[in-house]
Amino acid sequence: MDKSKVLELVSLGEHIEVLYVEDNESVRDATVSILKKFFKNLHIGENGEEGLNLFKENSINLVITDINMPKMDGITMATKIKKIDQNISFIMISAHNEIGFIKKSEEIGIYNYLYKPIDLSILVETALDTIKDMREHKVLEHECS
């Protein structure tokens, strides 16, 4: 793991609002401990429905979500969120057994994903990439408007 990248993520992560959704309790707790190191503003949901509600009640910048969940799965939730605000960034988390999730994600414009069990260095890299993309987009937007 690259120390500089870790510090960079810590610095960038301070100012963004993150939504994390995961149905499995132990996985969720473990991941939350890690995410909290980077993201001071972390909202936690247990399923797609809850995640959607949390999104509506807060101004979220980045959604990190599991795909396979009860009540509403990750892709469905992402689709609905995008309908509300298409500029939200996503990182999908897959357990390796979801067929075709990459294609489904790409169909709704999501290109970043992680595999479970989460490898910390990959998480750092992916998060950095996603956040940088988001900022670029924001700058463009800012410039355009």
Place this chain on the structure above:
Amino acid sequence: MNVHNTYYSTDEELEQFIDKNHILHHESILLQIFTGVCNKEYITELIQKIKILIPHVKILGATTDGEICEDQVTGSKTVFSFMLFDSTKIITSHATGKTSKAIAQNLIQSFDKADEINLLITFTEGLGINGEEYIKIFNQFNSNLVVAGGLAGDNGEFNQTYIFTEEGCFDKGAVGAAFYNPDLIVNTDYNFGWENIGKVMTVTDAKDNVVYTIDNLNARAVYGKYLGQEVMERLPTTGVEFPLIIKRDGMNIARAILAANEEDGSLTFAGNIQTGDKIQFGYGNVSSILHDNKNKYLNLDNQPTEAVFVYSCMARRRLIGSSISAELAPLTSLSPLSGFFTYGELYHDKKRKTNELLNESMTVLTLSESQTDCKNIRYKKSNSDNNLSYTVRALSNLVSVTSHELQELNESLEYKVQQQVQEIEQKQSQLIHQSRHASMGEMIGMIAHQWRQPLSAISGSTGLLSIDLMMDNIDKEAFQKQVDLISKHSQFLSTTIDDFRNFFKENREKSITTLKDVIEETLTIIAPSIESKEININQEYHCHSNINTYPNELKQVVLNLVKNSIDILVEKEVHHPSIWIKVYKEEKECCLEVSDNGGGIKKKYIKKVFDPYFTTKEKRDGTGLGLYMSKTIIQEHCNGSIEVENGDYGAVFKIKLSGTEDRT
């Protein structure tokens, strides 16, 4: 040379006989005496009388079980056979010895220039000698030496025999007359006539002349098995009609039975039989023996012949009875003939250059000093109306061919069975191998499943620690917490390995356990799979008996059954998936039932589920071996039974085992 044969009746008649035939004038005289009077004094007196009459006579004699003079056969009489030689030197001798071999060695060594002897006629004591050992010594000495003669008899008393020369009458050892004449024409032949009948057997245990087992069966019992109880019980008498025929170097040698031991089933023969000898029963058919003239005495036909001596077997005389003289008839046309019935015949086979002890045979010796006096055997026309010998030959052929076919069939069957057994054993070991493989695969899968979460947790902890380090965020309490977590998870990983190792270790010995323990330990292993699929497990224990069995093998069976239930419940996506495990007692047997609500097994498959390679699982992990191995384990290792039937909600597997004690 001249030969004059006569019966001895009175001294006067003897004197006249000697005069009439000008016997005294010859320098080289050998007188063979065959007497049925087994009395030492009588014989000794006789010898004295003759020596007075013919001082330079050489005598060679023996007591008999019947005497032969021309075509007459008598008993308890005395036959004189004078041989008057022109060009042959005769030396007689007597020898004794500690063993039969020693007697032969001593005899041959007692002759001067023994290597120049052309023919040795020898008579030995009838009872204590091993004729085979005796005669074999002469083979070692000179394979070209023709040995003829036999073992002295005593009218079937088996009490005391005598052999004698001009030196005296002896009750032990052997006497011999050595003939020195390089131009002496000597021919030998023999007649046997017993037919080989039945299958070829092997002598499996014999020592000297006693046979203990044939084809690994008690020798006496073998007679009973093939020839019937009556023959067996009347041995050795019936042994004359049914001797054993040994096949050696293309020659059929008969061996007569002297005694049959009821206790150890051994048979004693009149000659040595070796372990490994191939033997058959011989059947003595009198008609065929007497009337079959073909190929008889071919060695003697059309040869220079001036004297004929017959040394035949007492068994023959007793079997053939009064018709025995019919055997002699063809030979009397050759030359003056005499001889006697012995307790064993000594025969020289010119072709094979060996001397043999024969039994139940008639050996014939012809001599001639003249090179040109060829004589022909007058064969009697064979009696073509003799249906009996034709019948016997046909039956004998039938027995022989059938025996042969049976033997061939047996051999090919044996081979086929061997092949099949090998194939099956190979398949079995393949199956076991595959099944073990599958088991191990499953085990690794289960370990992986159990390890995923703790590994992930360890990874998470180290990640957190790493980040804190990078951020210089060093909080001792937080660190300690993470370190403890890592430790705890590592422990769990190790325990998992141990659990599985123990579970899958092969049990070498039985141990005592209860079905409840077996089931609970199995469920521990499989717990994660059950929890993650939210399957309901119901356990009912009505019997707590101890059972003496192989616990791990039993656990594997339970694991197999429970896993099958889990698989079907998942595949069919059953609502409220449930598995019931019940332990109860049924008529002294402990029963274990595993059932589920998976809907049951299709009727057409239910009988096949225990077959190897049978599976209804669509996924790749259905090897079809689980139930087959379970059944093998239950039936063969645990001595129990396993069956399946469809219950109200799904399949019900029932295992029955016998308990040892009751703990309830």
